[in-house]
Amino acid sequence: MQQQYSPAQVVDKTGFSLDTLRYYERIGLLSDVARTAGGRRLYSDDDLGWLDILRCLRDTGMPIAAMLRYAQLCREGDHTIDARVTILEEHDRAVEEQLDHLRRQQNHLRDKIAWYKNGSARAE
């Protein structure tokens, strides 16, 4: 059964700020959020799942414009599944490159630390 969550609960569960949640809704990254009679938002488990994907994409460096394209495809229905997979696979490759680059630069950083530690800095 589907639970419902207040804005504050969603902030707690997702780590997105209230302002960010409203911002995402405004730009179309998050659609059809239910409301109470009085106009307050009520998020569903589906919304939480979607926010979880948004966090994944965002934290792996996908720009908002690209997330919007993905969101648009999701709204268009099952016939866009192949296109969605293509986007995610391309993004996965980009993430792999990011990881490679980050690891290389971390090695560089560690070399520098080692260089300081064996006294090369003072010897220059």
Next chain:
Amino acid sequence: MQQQYSPAQVVDKTGFSLDTLRYYERIGLLSDVARTAGGRRLYSDDDLGWLDILRCLRDTGMPIAAMLRYAQLCREGDHTIDARVTILEEHDRAVEEQLDHLRRQQNHLRDKIAWYKNGSARAE
């Protein structure tokens, strides 16, 4: 022997844009760049080495303000070496966390791709 490089050569070698090089100099990330009689910049091998470190720090997510602090310490001389090492080691830990987080989110991304591929999306 120390070679000298024109701005265009440094753009080629470092991948930083001309504007970025001037920007870094203006804010104090890059100091004492030599000049020709006519006022054009001449970068040294030391400058290239420093730019390489800046790229490493930047690409691993160090904000400019922190790079400035590190640059300041470098200018102050040998007695700041311990402080510099501390900064770099702390940054190394931050990079490690970044890598962990990125790897976790990549797994998440791959789960989602697998979920599409085994048809769960259509079955919902």
Next chain:
DNA sequence: CCTTGACCTGGAGCACACTCGAGGTGGCAC
């Protein structure tokens, strides 16, 4: 000499992703 292209300065402008503020409403506790 004259052209041309790389370079100079100072300052303004931009893209991105939020974040904040003002002014107002909803709904539970006392």
Next chain:
DNA sequence: GTGCCACCTCGAGTGTGCTCCAGGTCAAGG
């Protein structure tokens, strides 16, 4: 019914890190 706090909307503002522009200078080739 009175506080009070969480929530609402709309629009403007912010921080980061560049990037661009105008207007001018330098220097090598023809």
